[in-house]
Amino acid sequence: MFLLWLGAFAPPSAEACAAPNCLIDVRFPLPEDGGTVPANVPGLVVRPPLLESTDVSTLRLLQSDGTPVPFTLATGARQTQVLVPKAPLVPGTQYRIEAKGICQYRETQSQSATFTAGPERPLPTTLGTLSVDTPSRGTFPVYGDSNCGSTQEGDSTTLRFTPSPELVPFLPWVHWTVEVDGQPWSFSNHHGLTSTGADNYESHQYEYNRPLLFLYTVCTPNNPLPPGLGLTPGRHQATLQGTLEHANLTLPPLSVDFELSCATQSVDAGTGDDGGTPDGDPISSPSKGGCTQAGGGLTVLGLLATLRLWRGRGAKA
Numbered sequence: 207m208f209l210l211w212l213g214a215f216a217p218p219s220a221e222a223c224a225a226p227n228c229l230i231d232v233r234f235p236l237p238e239d240g241g242t243v244p245a246n247v248p249g250l251v252v253r254p255p256l257l258e259s260t261d262v263s264t265l266r267l268l269q270s271d272g273t274p275v276p277f278t279l280a281t282g283a284r285q286t287q288v289l290v291p292k293a294p295l296v297p298g299t300q301y302r303i304e305a306k307g308i309c310q311y312r313e314t315q316s317q318s319a320t321f322t323a324g325p326e327r328p329l330p331t332t333l334g335t336l337s338v339d340t341p342s343r344g345t346f347p348v349y350g351d352s353n354c355g356s357t358q359e360g361d362s363t364t365l366r367f368t369p370s371p372e373l374v375p376f377l378p379w380v381h382w383t384v385e386v387d388g389q390p391w392s393f394s395n396h397h398g399l400t401s402t403g404a405d406n407y408e409s410h411q412y413e414y415n416r417p418l419l420f421l422y423t424v425c426t427p428n429n430p431l432p433p434g435l436g437l438t439p440g441r442h443q444a445t446l447q448g449t450l451e452h453a454n455l456t457l458p459p460l461s462v463d464f465e466l467s468c469a470t471q472s473v474d475a476g477t478g479d480d481g482g483t484p485d486g487d488p489i490s491s492p493s494k495g496g497c498t499q500a501g502g503g504l505t506v507l508g509l510l511a512t513l514r515l516w517r518g519r520g521a522k523a
Contacts, residue, residue: 230255230256231255231307231309231314231315231317232252232253232254232255232260232305232306232307232314232317233252233253233317234250234251234252234253234303234305234317234319235251235253235378235379235396235397236319236321236378236397237321237375237377237378237401238400238401240321240322241324241375242297242321242322242323242324242325243295243301243321243322243323243324244295244323244324244325244326244327244375244376245294245295245296245297245323245324245325245326246294246295246326246327246329247291247295247376247379248290248329248376248379248450248451248452248453248454249280249282249288249289249290249379249451249452249453250267250288250289250290250291250303250379251282251286251287251288251378251379251396251451252265252286252287252288252289252303252305253285253286253395253396254285254286254287254307254308255307255308255309255314258307258308258309258310259285259307259308260286260287260305260306260307260308261305261306261307261308262279262287264304264305264306264316265279265287265289265304265305266302266303266304266305267289267291267301267302267303267304268301268302268303268304269299269300269301269302270299270300270301270302270320275291275295275301276291276292276293277289277290277291277292278290278292280452282396282451282452283381283395283396283449283451284381284393284395286395286396286451287305288451288452289303290452294326295323296323297323297324297325297326298322298323299322299323300320300321300322300323301320301321301322301323302318302319302320303318303319303320303321304316304317304318305317305318324375327372327375327376328372329376329450329453329455330370330372330373330376330450330457331372331455331457332370332372332373332457332458333367333369333370333373333446333448333457333458333459333460334367334368334369334370334373334403334460335367335368335370335460336365336366336367336368336444336446336460336461336462337365337366337462338363338364338365338366338421338444338462338463338464339363339364339365339366340363341361341362341363341464341465341466341467342361342362342363343359343360343361343362343425344359344360344362345357345358345359346358346360346362346420346422348422348424348435348436349415349416358424358426359424359425359426360422360423360424360425360426360436360466360468361422361423361425361439361466361467361468362420362421362422362423362466363420363421363422363464363466364419364420364421365384365418365419365420365421365444365446365462366403366419367399367403367419367446367460368402368403369399369401369402369403373448373457374401376450376453377397377399377400377401378396378397379396379397379450379451379452380396380397380398380399380448380449380450380451381393381394381395381396381398381448381449381451382394382398382399382418382446382447382448382449383446383447384418384419384444384445384446384447385444385445385447386421386437386442386443386444386445387442387443388445391416391421391444392415392416392417392418392420393415393418394406394415394418396451398418399418405417405418405419405420421436421437421442421444421464421466422436422437422466423435423436423437423438423439423466423467423468424436425439425468437466439466439467439468439469440465440466440467441463441464441465442463442464442465442466443461443462443463443464444461444462444463444464445459445460445461446459446460446461447459
């Protein structure tokens, strides 16, 4: 039934497919496994449905007995809303946060989440440590934008992040960016990384962005140019940046050097290429281009298979 329902939103076969907006409703980044929220949390984030918005008139912060908790409302990064308690939370007290998303495709219902306040924690001053895996050759899906993608072969590596102990209590309210050689590569919304530093795939599985910690160059021969070619073969530097929402502090970024190569790709007899992109001109910075439908637009089934592939990669990581 899900596939039939999703098919109703599918464009003609010549186009690529994307899951409909609002597939995930409004969300509340909170500690994993029922962990406590620091009493001095700078702000509680409300994330809207996919590519939509939050009905701010429905935002509520309550104690477990229904007593309203005074807060001010601020606009956070990437279309989020931030509830800023006017006084520190009371350790040991249970709270409930409520909100309703606005979706142009369907009627939404009010969502809520409960949490318990813990003791105050010092605000973090460091992110942690960053390393990188040894690159390997393989296949992976490449997205050009929210509407298309294809499976490509290339060299890839994964960044390995270990958050500092002082950052862990505040991780749900941190949003992330990765730059390569000073150019934007990927981003992840609040709670995009878990307490172990792994990609929290469930928090952004339908946002159609490059996985935050996955770096690649495309080496597929005899194939139309994919929409997001990745990086030029060679040496690069990746930088991870994390921002604690509404904390008015900048945490020092982490950087690591790595190298990707297409040198093991066999020479193509038809074009004379020895790797890189099919026209012999790989891009020299992260792709900023849009989507091309040539050579591998995803069908509905193909898109779902790709999402499962990313989920599998995240689980193995």
